[in-house]
Amino acid sequence: ETGVTQTPRHLVMGMTNKKSLKCEQHLGHNAMYWYKQSAKKPLELMFVYNFKEQTENNSVPSRFSPECPNSSHLFLHLHTLQPEDSALYLCASSQVSRTSGGNEQYFGPGTRLTVT
Amino acid sequence: GESVGLHLPTLSVQEGDNSIINCAYSNSASDYFIWYKQESGKGPQFIIDIRSNMDKRQGQRVTVLLNKTVKHLSLQIAATQPGDSAVYFCAEKGWVGNKLVFGAGTILRVKS
Numbered sequence: 620e621t622g623v624t625q626t627p628r629h630l631v632m633g634m635t636n637k638k639s640l641k642c643e644q645h646l647g648h649n650a651m652y653w654y655k656q657s658a659k660k661p662l663e664l665m666f667v668y669n670f671k672e673q674t675e676n677n678s679v680p681s682r683f684s685p686e687c688p689n690s691s692h693l694f695l696h697l698h699t700l701q702p703e704d705s706a707l708y709l710c711a712s713s714q715v716s717r718t719s720g721g722n723e724q725y726f727g728p729g730t731r732l733t734v735t
Numbered sequence: 736g737e738s739v740g741l742h743l744p745t746l747s748v749q750e751g752d753n754s755i756i757n758c759a760y761s762n763s764a765s766d767y768f769i770w771y772k773q774e775s776g777k778g779p780q781f782i783i784d785i786r787s788n789m790d791k792r793q794g795q796r797v798t799v800l801l802n803k804t805v806k807h808l809s810l811q812i813a814a815t816q817p818g819d820s821a822v823y824f825c826a827e828k829g830w831v832g833n834k835l836v837f838g839a840g841t842i843l844r845v846k847s
Contacts, residue, residue: 621780650833662779662824662837675834709778715833722833723769726778 622646623727625710631733632700640695640730642710650715651693652724653685656707668693669715700734707731745842754812756841758825763806765827769835770799770810774821782810782823812843820845 622645632638644651653665667675668687682704684696693710711724748754760768766787771779785792785799785808792799798811808825822842826835 621778623778661839662826664834664836667833669833711778713833722767722828722835723781723784724833724835725781726771728776728778 621725621727623710623712623725625708625727625730627730628728629731629733631735632697633735634700634702636700637696637698639697640708640710640732642693642695642727644691644693644710644712644725644727646712646714646725648712648714648725649690650713651687651690652711652713653683653693653695654709654711654726656709656729662709665695697732700732702734705732705734744839745844747844747846748815750815750817750845750847752815754810754815754819754843754845756810756812756823756843758808758810758838760806760808760825760827760838762827762829762836763803764829765836766829767827768799768801768808769826770797770808771824771826771837772819772821773824773840779824815843815845817845817847819843 624643626641651668655663664677665679666685671687682699686694707729709729710727713722713724769784770782772782773779783794783799790801796813800809822840824837824840826837828835
């Protein structure tokens with residue numbers, strides 16, 4: 620619907636597993652984001668990529684590793700997660716320019732992650 | 736530091752009535768504000784935005800009001816419908832950069 624797709628939609632993994640979340644945007648945007656949404660908490664920005672370069676790492680633990688191979692794809696590699704990492708992980712994209720401050724971000728449907 | 740907070744965690748309105756969802760922000764340097772709607776099982780959906788050089792902006796059935804003096808933002812929904820039931824988030828950022836700071840969210844429940 621929004622032009623941002625995420626797979627898988629649901630993921631259950633053990634603490635010793637390694638998995639990856641995938642995001643793809645079909646909007647021609649040049650910036651992509653990972654957010655974490657936990658119950659009763661505001662959306663937490665995790666990573667920002669502008670023109671495929673990481674420009675923001677919001678003090679995210681190293682067990683979360685992002686990868687942006689091109690401007691349309693974004694991955695979040697997961698390993699050795701903890702139960703408190705269970706949350707909805709949202710991907711977003713936007714068009715950024717030096718002169719335009721307006722920056723509406725378009726979100727995907729999210730991946731519901733459960734760490735057991 | 737930056738923070739965006741919502742006054743009411745839950746708002747219940749009768750179908751057909753107008754809804755007002757409020758948001759307070761603390762960063763006086765914020766220059767751009769957005770409202771998002773999130774339905775169950777979906778990601779946040781952009782509703783409307785406003786720059787700090789404006790105090791009002793209207794969309795289809797929605798109006799955003801910005802009061803920079805008291806650092807307050809509101810979303811008005813006219814003739815609220817059952818499909819408007821969702822969680823509503825405000826978000827803010829400076830004009831430069833693309834880091835949005837989100838509020839905690841308000842649940843809007845529409846009673847038929």
